[in-house]
Amino acid sequence: MPDLSTGVVVIGGGSTGAGVLRDLAMRGIDAVLVEKGDLASGTTGRSHGLLHSGGRYCVNDLQAAIECVEEGRILRKIARTTIEDTGGYFVSVTDEDREWEPRFVEGCRQAGITCERISVEEARRREPALSRHVRTAFWLPEDGHLDPFFLVLANTESARRRGARVMTYTEVVGFSRAGDRVTGVRLRDVMSGAETAIACQAVINATGAWSGLVARLLGVEVRVVPVKGVMVVLSHRLAHAAINRCHKPGDGDIVVPALSVAILGTTSAKVPHPEVLPIEWDEVRRMIEEGALMLDGVTTARAMRAYAGVRPLYDLGAEAEGREMSRNFAVIDHEVRDGVKGLTSIVGGKVTTYRLMAERVVDLVARRLGVGNPCTTADVPISDHDDSLDQLRHRPAQLGVPKPHSGEHPLEPLLCECEMVRPRDAAPWFADPAVRTLEDVRRRTRAGMGPCQAAICSYRLAARLVTDRGLDGSQATRAMADFLETRWRGVRHVFWGSQLRQAQVGTGLQMELFNLDRQLAIDGDRPETREPRLPSRRPVPAEARG
Amino acid sequence: MKTDLAVVGGGLAALTAARAIQRSDREVVLVWPGLSSLYFLYATIDVLGYADAGAAEPVDDPGAAVAGLIKDQPSHPYARAGRPALEGGTKMLLEWLREAGLVWEGTLARNVLLPTATGTPKPSCLVPASMAAGDLRRADPIVLCGFHGYQDFAPELAAANLRRSWRTGNQVSAIRIAAPGFDADRLFTSIDLARSFEDRGFRAEVANRMRRQISGDGVRVGLPAVLGLTRAEEVYADFETALGYPVFEIPTVPPSVAALRLFDRLRKHLQETGVELFWNAPAHAATVTEGRCTRILLKSAGREQPIEARAYVLALEDWVDGALRAGVHLVRDPFFGRVIAEHAVPSQRTAESIFGVQPYAQLGYPVTDRLQPADETGRPLADNVFVAGGAIAGYDPSGTKSRGGMAIATGYRAAMEAMAAA
Incomplete structure (x- = not known):
């Protein structure tokens, strides 16, 4: 007998799951989010927190860049208090970078990204820490810092106010089925070991790098490649704005000012399991060396800690049907693809586009549930309530x-x-x-x-x-x-x-x-x-x- | 600046060395680096709390345990300093504390077991008299008292732990009172409370409020160490009388009033009795000519100044005082610029657990039998330089709870050697 009954169970408490939960709640669909750790304790909370203007993707991944532009503008409307409008610079430091510039400028133009070439002197006047290696600078005012913790919390709190429920430290250990339909999830509290069951009409697998592991419980394959990224936190910001290398995206080419600190990021290495994230010294060293090419003071600033996160890169090659897909994330309709009714996965993507990912997957699930209410998450501010989260940005003044x-x-x-x-x-x-x-x-x-x-x-x-x-x-x-x-x-x-x-x-x-x-x-x-x-x-x- | 002897350091080892030299009527200059380990790492003086970092049972007789350690481990810093240095230094320090107006107690023959702010029994050797009544080898019931809005002593947490870990007794309760005139919703620190305790009316009112919540015979009362800052002895005695129960203090995180009293009183006493002190002056760069150190440089008020002495005691307590400098791969000492250790990967300096035995804590100068910093062959780097405190290689004061005793023994011995060499 189930302990609880709901419309949709959302698995995963990162930005995607939290966004899905809010979207469901705003369409009037009863939902429960289950997360085996804490909210934002996986990929989201371990991201570097760059709100992408799209500049990073505009050459190699135009569709992703366009989504970043659109979503960045939406988030500035709906999640004002989780964003700091730092703006960002893309700087060239090598001949190779210089060769990348025309493609970068053209990519920005095609994606609709605001991009202004400024003189190095002007850039250095605004950001005195820019290194002597910097030869060209572009100003992209739509780069920013997105606080991943508060973004997730704001979403789940908004959903809770609309009746959704959130269960942390609750792991999915199995599913109940009736024929080819998923009818519920079996859960275990990871601390107490207590088991519960929830009956539901649909399940959304929003577990990112863990998607394959969750889908496997139903004998369904989702090919997600967990890719580790190591970041280093410096004790102060170094620059007002985000600093990006103007080149083909690579290791250690972003410095994000995050509240009181700067985050150097990141590396990229496939790992066998999303929880196997060893921090190697070579990665830490590379973050510091690469960061130092763009900014003075990276090597002398106080490094406070290093941490590793995991990206959920979706293996597109093997997936050709049963999904509504964009370039960088995919909605997998397991009913069409695998004959498993009631299960949908949302994979790939990044924090900046979490809302759009949620909208796409909930569009599909709502249709299946016969709910015709449209998505409103692009219009209604997340903190649409007298919410103490609003105040977090202004803490020093409040003190x-x-x-x-x-x-x-x-x-x-x-x-x-x-x-x-x-x-x-x-x-x-x-x-x-x-x-x-x-x-x-x-x-x-x-x-x-x-x-x-x-x-x-x-x-x-x-x-x-x-x-x-x-x-x-x-x-x-x-x-x-x-x-x-x-x-x-x-x-x-x-x-x-x-x-x-x-x-x-x-x-x-x-x-x-x-x-x-x-x-x-x-x-x-x-x-x-x-x-x-x-x-x-x-x-x-x-x-x-x- | 020229002097007979120079002591560099900001912790107990440096103070011990400076005092030992002063007491022998020799001229001594104390070069204080500023941020002092005394302020961060001391509240009591622990000589040897546990025989090794893994031992579960506390040492009962630290004097005898150190003697055993000296016999078993001839290269241990305690063995280098020697038992007479520990005994002589301890005797001198206790006399000095009294002369400086601080009432401390203890003997090398016995550890007391005092509750910490987490409610953990901790073996210490020399302790302020205001802490002594906390000894957990007595069974009298304990009431722990905190203040509303004061976060650095939580009687509820301490009591909850103490009930489990105290073997001799079992009656522990926790109370909180509102400190008169303090609003729990406004920021105040240990120092604010300590200053207020110097006011007789405040003390009386605190005692009143506490008494209303305390019941039972033979009870003793534990408080955070905030009973007065500059007139602590008088404050303590008066408060205990006003309360009508034995009282003991429990040291807190910085700003630690217990550490400040020790630090300020000893420093001021040295100055009052004629020791020249360079305040906030990090020293570095020793010049060595023909096997002898001819000067060290210190940075004071924006300029570098040489100190020329006939002998030197380098008593920078530990990393906190800048005894060693860690680059990404190389650890160097600040005076001779020698590579103390090299690590391909910085995390090699640490144990995987914060509670493990930390390799970085063991780093320091190899020393000769006379506590001279030595090269890898064991030859002194300079005949007239001697090392004391945590800058000596080969011991981890955190795991064995031995920071204070080691500072006293090495500080005292280094001073004796320096005077002989000058």
Whole structure:
């Protein structure tokens, strides 16, 4: 017997799944989103956050570029608060880059991308950090920074207000079928192990790089190639705008200013499984070397951490029927292609075009369900509600600037000084059952993302797990240790200079002030025998290790 | 600038060395790099908390345990410094703390077991008297008290852990009060609370509010270490009387009042008693001529200044103080520019787990039996330079909880050697 019944189950809590959920909800279709980790904990949250103007794709992938242009303009209308309009430069530094320029200019023209050639002197006046290697500069005002965490949250919150449900840390372990029709999903809570079932009329597989693994549960093939990308986070922005190499897209050719930091990206390497994402030193080194060709200060700036994400590149070669397809993403209608009724996959694509992907797949599913309501996601702002997410962009102002000689606007307490997170920014999330780990709190608030990498705020957050969540001491300490471990996994790949000194302060506080290593030992918890807690740490099947 | 002896450093090793030299009536200049490890890494002085980084049981008698370690591991920095240096340095430090107006207790023969802010028992050797009543080898019930809106001590978390990990006793409760005059929705730090505690009326009101929530006989009360900043001894005694229960402090993350008291008081006492101190002056670049160091350079107020001494103690505590410099592949020392270690991949410097034994923490100068920095053949880099503290290779103070003892022993021994060489 199912525990719950709904119209559509959306599998996957990245930008696509969140966009699909909102689109369904706005068309009045009852829906539940299930995600085996946290929202935005897979590809979306590990992207570099560039809102593509399309310049990157305009030569090799014109259709994708056109979609970026259109979607970028739509997102600026509907997701205002998740975007920073940084604009971007495309710069040439080599002869080869110079040869790319005419094609780039023509591509921009064809795709309708606003692109202005400016003198190097003018570019350097605006961006003093541009390196001496820069020989040509193009200004593309429609590049931007898209905050992937807030984009997903804004979508799911909007959907929730319309009655949709979101289940995190809930993995699909199987499907129920009646003949050739999928009638429901079987789920397992990855932390408690509890199993549930949902009956539904349709399932949308929006799991990106995991699409093939999910489809396989129904004996259906979806050829998605997981491609790893490594990124390096620098402790400050270096440039006001996004800086792109004007050449055939390659490794390490983007520097994105993301709120208080700069992100160098990225590499590209096929991996055997979307959760096998080792960070290799050569990748980190290449990010820094390539970034330094475009911007001064990349090599001397403080690298705070490295991280790896996975792209869901869709293998188009083998797919020729049963889908409505654009160049860079595809809707797979498994009813037509495989004779499995009620299952649709949406694969490929990128964060910038998530909304369009959602629209296309929901068009198909709504038609099958006999729902005629049109898509309205391109017109209705996501934060169409008095929503605290709107305020996140303006946090420093909100904190109040202390004025001498006046009692007005005294500073509020801070939970995380590095990222200026107040206790009340985090408090609602401690009450949200979808939030299970301190990493989840981090994604929603940015606590722990600054230079000290949670050295100070981890204690304060753990304390709140006891006071606000009613966890016992060992659970809270365990959560604190897990949080610090997750941060450490990124820090140790850039272990030099100031970040090394910072790391010693952090480990000194944890080991020498708190004696936290012994607290874990008291609780029978040694690093080498530690049970994996997060989905990303779950054992990867042996055949996938390659 | 010319001097008899120069000590470079910002932690306990440097202070110990400077004091030892001063006490012998020799001229000493202390070059302080600014950001100090004392401020980040000290609240108590831990001599040896665990026999090794993996040991579960705390050491009961650190003096005897260090003696055993010296016997078993002749190249360990404790063995290089020698037991007399640990004993002499500890005796000197305790006397100095008293003279400087800080009341501390402890002996090398015994560790106390104090609860940390996570509620974890931690073995320490020398501790401020204001922390001593927290000793977990006594069974008296404990009430932990925090303040509304103050995030750096969470009595609920500490109590929840302590209930599990405390073996001798089992009665732990957690309370919170509103600190008089503090709004829980407004930012305040440990230092704000500590300053307020210097006011008698504030103390009395805090005691009143706490007493209303405390019940039971033989109870002791644990608080974050915010009982006064500059007049902490007086504040502590008065507050304990006002409350009517034994009180103990628990150190907090920076800004750590416990660390500030130690740091400020010892530094000021050195200055008041005539030691010249270069504040916020990172030193680097030693000039070595014919086997002797003739000068080091320090950066002060935007210019470089040479310090010429007859002997030097390099007591930069650790990475925090800039004892070593890590490039992407090479780790160098700042004085001789020697390559201390080379790593093809930077992550080799770390353990996979943040709680593992960290290779980077073990890096430092190889030293001679007299604590001179040495080359790879064991020959001193300069006859009149001596190293103390975390810049010595081969130990990880975090896993064994031994930072303070090692600083005292090596600082004291290095000072003795420097005076003999000058």
